[in-house]
Amino acid sequence: MTLQGNDTPLLGHESSAPQAGRLRCVDVRKEFVTGDGRLLALDGISLDVAPGEFVALVGPSGCGKSTLLRMIDGLSSSSGGTIEVGGKRVTRPGPDRAFIFQGDALFPWRTVEANVRIGLELRRVKKREADRVVTQFLEMVGLLDFRKRYPHELSGGMRQRVNLVRALVVDPQVLLMDEPFSALDAQTRELMQSEVTRLWAATKKTVLFVTHSIEEAVFLADRVLVMSSRPGRISCEFRVDLPRPRDAGIQRTPEFIEISRAIWESLRGDVLRSFALETNNEALLAEIDSEEREERLASKQ
Numbered sequence: 001m002t003l004q005g006n007d008t009p010l011l012g013h014e015s016s017a018p019q020a021g022r023l024r025c026v027d028v029r030k031e032f033v034t035g036d037g038r039l040l041a042l043d044g045i046s047l048d049v050a051p052g053e054f055v056a057l058v059g060p061s062g063c064g065k066s067t068l069l070r071m072i073d074g075l076s077s078s079s080g081g082t083i084e085v086g087g088k089r090v091t092r093p094g095p096d097r098a099f100i101f102q103g104d105a106l107f108p109w110r111t112v113e114a115n116v117r118i119g120l121e122l123r124r125v126k127k128r129e130a131d132r133v134v135t136q137f138l139e140m141v142g143l144l145d146f147r148k149r150y151p152h153e154l155s156g157g158m159r160q161r162v163n164l165v166r167a168l169v170v171d172p173q174v175l176l177m178d179e180p181f182s183a184l185d186a187q188t189r190e191l192m193q194s195e196v197t198r199l200w201a202a203t204k205k206t207v208l209f210v211t212h213s214i215e216e217a218v219f220l221a222d223r224v225l226v227m228s229s230r231p232g233r234i235s236c237e238f239r240v241d242l243p244r245p246r247d248a249g250i251q252r253t254p255e256f257i258e259i260s261r262a263i264w265e266s267l268r269g270d271v272l273r274s275f276a277l278e279t280n281n282e283a284l285l286a287e288i289d290s291e292e293r294e295e296r297l298a299s300k301q
């Protein structure tokens with residue numbers, strides 16, 4: 001079952017404003033004050049995600065991806081610049097945004113359906129309407145028969161599906177996802193990637209998806225933003241024009257391989273540098289530096 005073509009809308013929400021679903025960051029920076037002084041984690045971050053667009057964000061560990069998502073969600077304040085969702089400036093968390101991270105964050109004492117229902121209860125949606133929406137979403141992800149189960153009775157993939165629909169039932173404009181599948185095994189992860197694209201196509205949400213897997217980014221996204229570190233900046237972006245719907249087989253096409261390679265090329269130096277710094281590997285640092293010098297010289301010739 002899909003939600004497209006379904007007569008009954010899932011919650012008819014305030015999504016009619018022309019800006020609805022648009023996510024904009026302009027010149028955002030973030031500075032942390034730590035025991036060792038100030039740390040400029042992010043600087044000059046500008047991005048514009050169109051309503052209904054799926055954008056993936058990749059970058060070396062520690063470059064500030066989670067920090068950026070937390071600021072967009074309003075969990076953490078920025079040190080400069082502006083963040084807008086649906087044309088409104090973000091100052092705190094709100095129902096227009098949903099955050100999904102690696103852990104599933106389900107309440108262990110609530111059943112599947114009671115977990116999914118939480119956001120609707122908070123919004124005081126009438127019980128009958130809440131029942132209808134919860135049923136529709138659980139059916140969509142194949143979990144209707146598990147509605148009375150508790151989280152510990154489910155597999156990791158099932159829990160993450162409950163987590164996803166729990167975020168979606170309240171009809172946010174923007175979904176912020178921070179490496180949501182990195183704790184899953186490879187097969188479950190592949191299933192979840194298909195599940196996410198299906199849910200995204202059906203609900204037309206704007207998505208900003210952080211991942212450290214280039215293949216996952218290319219498989220899912222319309223556009224991949226690459227971040228560099230110290231301080232974190234968006235160094236380049238790649239448009240992914242692969243046809244949709246995409247299935248796992250697309251990963252073997254020359255187009256997929258080429259774009260993944262190009263993204264890796266743009267990330268490689270920074271990932272190696274982060275790794276070398278974290279592990280105090282001076283030999284590797286020297287090697288990266290000399291490689292980069294040679295590349296610069298070659299590009300001048």
Ligand code: ADP
Nearest residue numbers: 032034039041060061062063064065066067068
């Ligand atoms: P990523 O998600 O890309 O791996 P993070 O956003 O978690 O990176 O972190 C970016 C940088 O900011 C890192 O150097 C991290 O140590 C630092 N950082 C993150 N949160 C805090 C904090 N609350 N206080 C101080 N430094 C932080």
Ligand code: MG
Nearest residue numbers: 065066067178
């Ligand atoms: Mg992170």
